[in-house]
Amino acid sequence: GNSVTQMEGPVTLSEEAFLTINCTYTATGYPSLFWYVQYPGEGLQLLLKATKADDKGSNKGFEATYRKETTSFHLEKGSVQVSDSAVYFCALSGSTGGGNKLTFGTGTQLKVEL
């Protein structure tokens, strides 16, 4: 079945540092890939997505590129801010049942300090 593996957290960075959160996946077919963000006490918000190989999703300074050859979708940001502190979930969409359910990784907590 489908699965997503994310790097363990928490990740603690200083403001303006470079961020990478690794994500690799296993899937049949051609899934779409997503990053969701969960701020403290809130629900899940879509951060960015990519629907086919070599697509780059981007939003709010975050980027991720769909790499089919390495089955990866790593999240990057050049300069993090304190307001980026949250839990980040990598996910893929696709299922044989037609429901296109999302399969999530375990989440990576990011803490950004001044």
Place this chain on the structure above:
Amino acid sequence: EPEVTQTPSHQVTQMGQEVILRCVPISNHLYFYWYRQILGQKVEFLVSFYNNEISEKSEIFDDQFSVERPDGSNFTLKIRSTKLEDSAMYFCASRADRWGDYNEQFFGPGTRLTVL
């Protein structure tokens, strides 16, 4: 901007009691989902619903769970006899179109269920 809403935000119940979690998906969406997140763990798929029937369900979604779209706007998740391990945050999500993974699932803010 349209959004998915969920009620209540927090539900406390006794073990063995029935609970109904309610969701109002975005109005023109066709696909509906329930996910849950046990504290500190990953978000897990429970069930997807389309055209008034379940299209896919996970192993978690056993006979104690059911879903319903009773009136064309609400989408409910019922747990018939709650267990301690049902304590989790339950998220409802909706999607505009059946075909095409590129369509985003929009998530509600969640209902925190606490079973005592």
